[in-house]
Amino acid sequence: MKKILCYTLLLFVGIPLGTFAQKKKKGTSITPTEASIEPTSAAARTAGYQQREKLAAASLVNNVKFRAIGPTDMSGRVVDLDVNDANPTQFFVAYASGGLWKTENNGMSFTPLFDHESTMTIGDMAVDWKTNGQTIWVGTGENNSSRSSYAGDGVYKSTNGGKTWQHMGLEDTHHIGQVILHPTDPNTVWVAAVGHLYSPNSERGVYKTTDGGKTWTKTLFIDNNTGAIDLDIHPTNPNVLFASMWYKERSAWNFVEGGKTSGIYQSTDGGSTWQLLSTPASGLPQGEGVGRIGLTVYPRDPNIMYAFVDNQDKRKPEDKKEEEGLTVKQLKDMKVEDFMKLSDLVINEFLDKSNFPTKNSAAQLKKDLGSGKLQVKDIYDFVGGANDDVISAAVKGAEIYRTDDGGKSWQKTHDEPLDLVYTYGYYFGQIFVAPSDPKVLVTFGVPILLSEDGGKSWKSVDKENVHSDHHALWINPNNPDHMINGNDGGVNVTYDRGKHWSHLNSEPLGQFYAIAVDMEKPYNVYGGLQDNGVWTGTSKPRENAPLPEWKSIMGGDGMQVQVDWRDNNTVYTGFQFGTYFRLDKNKSGFGSMKRLAMPREIGDPKLRFNWQAPIHLSRHNQDIVYFGSNKFHRSLDKGETFETLSDDLTKGGKEGDVPFGTLATIDESPKRFGLIYAGSDDGLVWVSKDAGYTWTKISDALPQNLWVSRVTASAHDEGTVYVSLNGYRNDNFQPYLYASTDYGQTWKTIGTDLPAEPINVVKEDPVNANILYVGTDHGVYISLDKGTSFMRMSGGLPAVAVHDLLVHPRDKELVVGTHGRSIYVADVSLVQQLADSLRQKPVYAFNLDPITYNERWGRIRKYEEPEPLKNEIPFYTKAAGKSTIEIQTDKGLTLATLTDTSEAGLNYITWNQTVKADSKAGYEQYLNETKKKEEKEIKLEVAEDKNLYIQPGKYKVVIMTADGTKTEKPFTVKAPEKRPSRRGIVTQSIPSTPGEWEEYREEELGMEEVK
Helix, strand or coil: HHHHHHHHHHHHHHCCCCCCCCCCCCCCCCCECCCCCCCCCHHHHHHHHHHHHHHHCCCCCCCEEEEEEEEECCCCCEEEEECCCCCCEEEEEEEECCCCECCCCCCCCCEEECCCCHHHHEEEEEECCCCCCCCEEEEEECCCCCCCCCCCCEEEEEEECCCCCCCCCCCCHHHHHEEEEEECCCCCEEEECCCCCCCCCCCEEEEECCCCCCCCCEEEECCEEEEEEEECCCCCCCCCCEEEEECCCECCCCCCCCCCCCEEECCCCCCCCCCEECCCCCCCCCCCEEEEEEEEEECCCCEEEEEEEEEEEEECCCCCCCCCCCCCCCCCCCCCCHHHHHCCHHHHHHHCCCCCCCCCCCHHHHHHHHCCCCCCHHHHHHCHHHHHHHCCCEEEEEEEEEECCCCCEEEEECCCCCCCCCCCCCCCEEEEEECEEEEEEECCCCEEEEEEECCCCCCCCCCCCCCCCCEEEEECCCCCEEEEEEEEEEEEEEECCCCEEEEEECCCEEEEEEEEECCCCEEEEEEEEEEEEEEECCCCCEEECCCCCEEECCCCCCCCCCCCCCCCCEEEEECCCEEEEEEECCCCCCCHHEEEECCCCCCCCCCCCCCCEEECCCCCCCCCCCCCCCCCEEEEECCEEEEEECCCCCCCCCCCCCCCEEEEEEECCCCCCCCEEEECCCCCCEEEEECCCCCEECCCCEEEECCEEEEEEECCCCCCEEEEEEHHHHHHCCCEEECCCCCCCCCEEEECCCCCCCEEEEECCCCCCCEEEEEEECEEEEECCCCCCCCEEECCCCCCCCEEECCCCCCEEEEEECCCCEEEEEECCCCHHHHHHCCCCCEEECCCEEEEEECCCCCCCCCCCCCCCCCEEEEEEEECCEEEEEEECCCCCCEEEEEEECCCEEEEEEEEEECHHHHHHHHHHHHHHHHHCCCCCCCCCCCCCEEEEECCEEEEEEEEEEEEEEEHHHEECCCCCCEEEEEEEEECCCCCHHHHHHHHHHEEEEEEEHH
């Protein structure tokens, strides 16, 4: 195989790449230009939502239904809880990107309430329980400021328990920290607005309405980078409020988590004016390191209040025993002379533990350091990664402060560092006090900590079934042992103050980054999830059964996945910043994994890996693995060894605390081995026609400095390639979508009717070259004309962020990986048939699969409600209107008549396989006339459910539109298969449903054999 590969590579070397063209063309062609990556205005986003609704209304595929396949096991990031104190079995759960859910049975089941508004991301909510939970306020836009904290568009209100919603303004706030309701006046509401995540803006701070949200007044504003993250209110005097302001700056490559304008404010006039409490004399931290602040007022004595402060100031050197041996953390700032003093034994133990190449030794490193060939930082850079920088940086982190005089003076409650939030305190920042005991506190980051002495000492109450990253908590005011916790893994409940937790994970909630499929029957789906590892599960859960458990195959933040289709068992995947492995999915433990190591010598420039490092398995030869850092790497031996084939394919990176200047996407042409495309997070797109040996930049004519979210090579035409660019990290939400038919030499803008929603993925249909699928931050769109126009696919799919999608090449199913609601699947086999000629027909009937007759049809089982048969009949109509569908014998006798109010496009009508009673005599005559001579006379009898069912034979479906246009399609009802029996060969239906199997066991095997 390797000899063949080398010969193939030689064939590609030297092929001319052609002249790069930048000529201006008519229509929607583009010329080299800098993209306008200014933040998208609120008005443009509102227009985008209206365009989304327009593309849904005009869609030909609204009736193509998506079905959720899970997983439910790990859930997704919870941002808020609101519990009925009088009846804690009734509560609401808000998810970062999964919408709003309600339970009335203590979490045994949940109902989604916020699936189809302009945005699903939530920062905070408030429920007026005096209305029995009918009045709900939702502040959109997650406030945790993570890399996937989507921007909201203001505040929503429902007065009917979430059945319908009204938008109440504050469109450009983007992220809401807190919503507070006045205890007695339903028209007065306060909102803490964090503001834009990636850009400065003025619509941030504290807002107040006194007319139920019709108008708002901004009452506390500092500057365009300082927003309000938390609010709390005096329990008996609503004129007294407390607010925390937070200075932050985020870009794609850096996060400034604090500033001197962060602080705590108080209002004594109902939030109309504010005074700074966190003065230099207050006892609270001051300066540039003050980050996110969380507040909580003790309701029984409002003079007592606690504050969580994320203090990003550097920690002072501490007198504590260092870890034995040499550590990565020690290397970061170590001097050469200190390294030289280390024993060779200690250094070699570190080299072995850190997986340095065997050629590296203590003696060799000391020699290179002594000659000046290396610096100690080169050794650190070789093994230290982005995760080490995030976790090991010595900042003060989480600190808890208490006031007993209403905020005039504060004292830190603890002496020892909590070591709770590391450098990413922006992700947590909350404190809770038990309403019945001021000494019982809960705070969290990683893990969840409980104090029972007012914050002096703390203990972890994490358990194995509780996710380690926490964002929401409710403490029962009547029983502090009862708590509900929301975290990156969903919802947990404890009744013994954290000794034991239950996990409420019955709903398909999960934040997927990437998905893949294998070729098993039925096929399995694989995916990497935010903070929840990599999982795999079946694409065909049992109908009407709970979604099955999925299997975890990797921890960490789950990232991109590739599966070898030759064995459906070899998986390539990993976690953040390029830590990837080849593994056997049926084995567990790191011993069964092979880490994918990119070639690099100590002293070489450090490789930069994206949060989601791209990996691609060549379908031409699945021993070949492509991998991306800021360079392109290739393995010819299933990841055993890699070689680096490119120079830096980015603009060189930028200094910051997040790796930037990395490859974000890689794809190889299904038509031609060695035709490879790559795209970077800083806007560059490249093509290689010789399997990665040489690269040509093809992005000069594209908008510049945007994240290349996907590059997709066509499966139908060798020169065709599609590219999507994403401005999310500039708060720019315009859709950037392009196509080239000449290997990227020239580009054409497509998708010009797509709404203002960032595009995460574009894929071409493997069967129909005219079909494109696009996944945005708010759903799935489809084009039937190569991107000239799009329509929305929304049949059962909420308006959730779609990070990845693919079409299974064999099973013709669209698999959608959402960042919030796990995975959905839709059958697109009929969509693939929507050619131009078909869409011009007034009506069209699709081929129908045969039906196998079953003598159990219509049987009623004791204690169970009969479940009607559901046989879908698909058809297409060019115009909306009433359609009549008849089931006829092949001789034209009508057995059943159905009517449908059809939409323009695909339609599905369900037939329960019954025959109308008044056709019984004629149908019986027809069956006897067409039966074989040796067969006995047929006598039709109604089933136990009083219905008459269709019999084996040849039939047709006739579809007529309102104007009389008619079409028909034949179908067959097959006789039941013959199966062997102990009493000889008998003819009987083979069971196909769980209920039928149960009957079969009872009737045919007998109870003894069942036992």
